Amino acid sequence: MVSMGQDFQAPKQNDTKQWTKVMMLYRHGYTYHNCGCGAGYRPSDLRELSDFLEQQEAGKGSVGKRLLQRLTS
Template identity: 30%
Template structure:
């Protein structure tokens, strides 16, 4: 059992791709715990977003969980952290 967090939005029953994305996130240790009032932050919603972040993590050596929670894939590996694109730097 995984404590995914209270801000988890579960995919619809027939949304196989959504369930694959969610499974990938949870296996990587990404959760949906609120960091206060603005929710858990950005999370990928498509397998394409997941794939490009996994490739960037492998290419740069950034932890998978960090790469999966980075909004702008071009920022992965620049030492700016997962929320940098949200805050502007």
């Protein structure tokens, strides 16, 4: 169990595709932590996840860089 943030809305317990998407987002450093005003765009379907991650990686650099930016901002 991990804290995904106050804007996280858990999928239904038996929705394995959505839980897989949540797990993959978390493994790539994406959660729903913020001020409570929305965490920004997150893909709604598992099939959109690959494109989302590719776009984010191309635009922001490595996962380590993103983490450093989050910690220092």
